[in-house]
Amino acid sequence: MSAEGHHGFKLWSLLHNSYLDHHDHVAAAGTAAILLASAGVAYAVTAPKLSKATTNDTDFIPSPKLGLRNTFELIGEFVQGMARDIIGHHYQPYLPILIFIFMWTLLNNMLGMFPGFGSATDNLNTTLAMGLFVYLYYNFQGFKAHGFKYMEHFTGHLHGTLLLVLGPVMFVIELVSHSVRPITLGIRLRSNIYGDHTIYGIMANLFKDLGEFLGHKFGPVGTAIGAVFAGLGPVPIVILGLLVCVIQAFVFMLLTTIYIGMATAHEEH
């Protein structure tokens, strides 16, 4: 099964590249990147060219069927609502990176549920890199929004004598709690996806073995009943797996939004 890592069949084993065979997460991240880039190219090719002369009303009305454009609009609207609620009215510059983080995490999580593919996010390398990027990004945005005054976030907004007395302690505590964020982001995502895919693989194998055992014991009738078990048995686990994929992508994006919101908070409004 796809969750077994080195035991399952991987699509990139067809390339016979020894680096990719030993580093599944790089190849998985590459396939997710290729899929996202293809979606972007597909949109650029099929999107209507927006100019006053050639635009119809139907270009702005969403189509009733679920297509590529509708899916991205759904996700974009969802992330936009979340960003507006959490960050505030200055959420616009951060929206593209938030939508990308959600799409990237969701796509990588989901890819591991299909046979022949793997999740890049079930490896600590990928998720720690994503956590580090979020850490660098929200600190950079904090400095960009506030300048050097961003360091006041680390001292708890104290002034005067309290700043001299409690300032260093607060600074160390805040710095540690900020620095542990990329680690928790990475470990949370990786543990959830790795555990979920491993359990999916194990349960699927158990049902397959049950089907084989029934076929062995009871002949053709057993094979038929065993096939039903092996086919329908993993369904609740697949549903749970898909739920975990979506929820973990959502939580990663939500925490990123919260960190950006806290770093760029404007109190004067």
Next chain:
Amino acid sequence: MKKINLAVIGAALAPAMAFAQEGAAHAAAPATGSAYWAAGICMGLAAAVVGFSQSRAAVAALEGISRNPSATKNIQTPLILSLALMESLVLFAFVVAFNLAGK
């Protein structure tokens, strides 16, 4: 002004690099008998406590939804966030148990 911003950004990067180096020096010790005990107790205790905590969060959320069904959207997001944060703690315990005694 821009040069000062770059300098403080560099200062903010330092803790992340320290943690990255710490993660690299990660040796796997052979599992002795007591390590299996420790792993089992760690995972069981974490699962029990987190199960209790998540049930409390879920109870509060479900009561809120039952009192005011139109507030479901407002309750749903904080509920999912709280559950995921508690889940992450039990996953840290899982990582520890795995490192103690797991293949």
